[in-house]
Amino acid sequence: MYNKFKNILFMRIINFKKLMLLLGIVSLTTLNSCLDEDNYNEQNNKDYKLIEQYLAENNLEATKSPYGFYYTVIESNDTGEEVKEDDILSIFYEMKILNGAIIDEVKESSGIPKKINIVTNSIFPQGIIMGSALMKEGEKYRFYIPSNLAYGSYSYESLIPSNAVIIMETKIAKIEDEDDQKQFEKATIETYITDNNITDINETDFGAFYKKTENGTGDSPIEGNRVKTKYVAKYLDGTEFSKTETDKTFDFTVGTESIIKGVNESIKLMQKGEKATFIIPSNLAYYSSLQIFPETIREDLLEKGLISQKIPPFTNLIFEIELVDIN
Numbered sequence: 601m602y603n604k605f606k607n608i609l610f611m612r613i614i615n616f617k618k619l620m621l622l623l624g625i626v627s628l629t630t631l632n633s634c635l636d637e638d639n640y641n642e643q644n645n646k647d648y649k650l651i652e653q654y655l656a657e658n659n660l661e662a663t664k665s666p667y668g669f670y671y672t673v674i675e676s677n678d679t680g681e682e683v684k685e686d687d688i689l690s691i692f693y694e695m696k697i698l699n700g701a702i703i704d705e706v707k708e709s710s711g712i713p714k715k716i717n718i719v720t721n722s723i724f725p726q727g728i729i730m731g732s733a734l735m736k737e738g739e740k741y742r743f744y745i746p747s748n749l750a751y752g753s754y755s756y757e758s759l760i761p762s763n764a765v766i767i768m769e770t771k772i773a774k775i776e777d778e779d780d781q782k783q784f785e786k787a788t789i790e791t792y793i794t795d796n797n798i799t800d801i802n803e804t805d806f807g808a809f810y811k812k813t814e815n816g817t818g819d820s821p822i823e824g825n826r827v828k829t830k831y832v833a834k835y836l837d838g839t840e841f842s843k844t845e846t847d848k849t850f851d852f853t854v855g856t857e858s859i860i861k862g863v864n865e866s867i868k869l870m871q872k873g874e875k876a877t878f879i880i881p882s883n884l885a886y887y888s889s890l891q892i893f894p895e896t897i898r899e900d901l902l903e904k905g906l907i908s909q910k911i912p913p914f915t916n917l918i919f920e921i922e923l924v925d926i927n
Contacts, residue, residue: 640748644668647746647765654698654744654765662744669727670744671734674769680736681775687718688781688888688914689732690774695893697764704894713773715781715914717888724892724907725750728768740771754906756897778883782807785881785916792836792879792916801879806865809879813920816874821867821926823855828924829867836879836916849924860885863919870923878919889913 651670655662662670683689690713694705706714716723716732723729727749735741747753747763755762776784789809793801801811821827828849833842844850852859854867862884870876882888890909892898901907911917 643763644746644748647748647763650698650765651744651746662742665730665734667730667749668746669731669749671731672742673739674742675738675740675771677736677738680738680772682736683718683733683772683775685718686778688776688778689716689718689772690714690776691716691732691770691772693768693770695766695768697761697766701759703759703766704896708771708773714891716891717913724890725766727766728770728893731768732770732772735770735772737772737775740769743768743770756900759894760897781914782881782883785883785914788836789879789881789916801877804865804869806861807881807884808862808866810866810869811877812874813877814873814875814922816871816923818872819926820869820871821854821923825854826851826927827854827867828927830922830924832920834918834920836918841910862917863921866919867921867923870921872923872926875920875922878921880917880919882914882916885917886911886915887913889915 648664651662654660655670660672662672664670692706692708692710692713694707695703697703706712716729718729718733725745727743727745730749731741731743731745743766745766745768747765750766751760751762751764753762754760755764786807792798793809798811801809804810828851830844830849831842832840832844834840855864860880862878862880865884866876866878866880886909889911890907891913892901892907895912898907898910898912902910
């Protein structure tokens with residue numbers, strides 16, 4: 601059951617200290633505290649006892665993986681596609697703590713699964729990515745995840761207690777790749793444009809959609825130019841997540857890696873003084889980003905400085921940009 605990819609994935613996580621998340625954000629490791637090895641093992645042993653007691657009291661059976669979580673196969677699919685590195689999984693799930701209180705769920709009846717990307721960036725809690733790697737398309741598993749593979753000592757209101765053991769029931773509805781996701785996002789944007797009666801908007805060669813709202817004059821910026829801009833950034837539902845202050849500009853060098861590709865490429869189409877709206881698919885923005893379960897705790901993690909990634913994964917964005925000046 602443990603193929604080469606699964607072992608590589610697990611070892612990447614385990615070798616980054618057993619309780620660390622597979623992230624480029626070091627501060628997020630504080631979510632699982634700075635436990636020394638003895639305390640780590642002590643907490644794990646407590647969690648294992650709680651899981652085994654829960655299984656016994658409810659006449660349930662589960663297999664303990666070599667990597668510290670327990671799992672039960674609810675629905676198998678021997679002919680299903682195996683999960684591979686960089687796959688995008690569409691999943692339905694229910695996440696709860698041992699007493700049955702639900703933390704988060706996406707039901708099959710909704711018809712809209714949550715998407716997770718395997719390995720690239722990460723998923724929080726990390727036990728979810730480890731468990732998902734065991735599965736095939738069409739299968740349904742139940743995972744019993746000890747706290748050090750879940751939220752560690754982190755707590756959130758009454759929803760997530762400190763050192764909570766998590767039960768996660770997951771079904772993989774579909775396995776896709778990056779090309780599938782690009783086509784899905786293009787179709788989503790085209791539907792948005794139609795539903796909102798947006799006219800005079802065109803798809804660019806690089807994949808964003810461009811609507812000029814006010815003409816500019818002169819040259820367009822090229823790689824290496826320093827530009828002054830004003831902007832408003834939104835989700836497709838109209839919610840603003842970032843913008844320049846009224847009396848300030850946002851300045852950047854065209855082509856710099858600190859700016860998302862969609863904005864870097866879009867600004868090259870504009871002239872000084874021009875205003876335009878760009879609809880940018882996630883593959884030109886933040887793509888898989890950091891997947892959070894539940895998404896409702898993202899703001900809390902941001903406020904506490906535990907993560908830096910504000911934008912949810914696979915999110916198409918709208919940028920209303922004014923090109924103020926080119927240097």
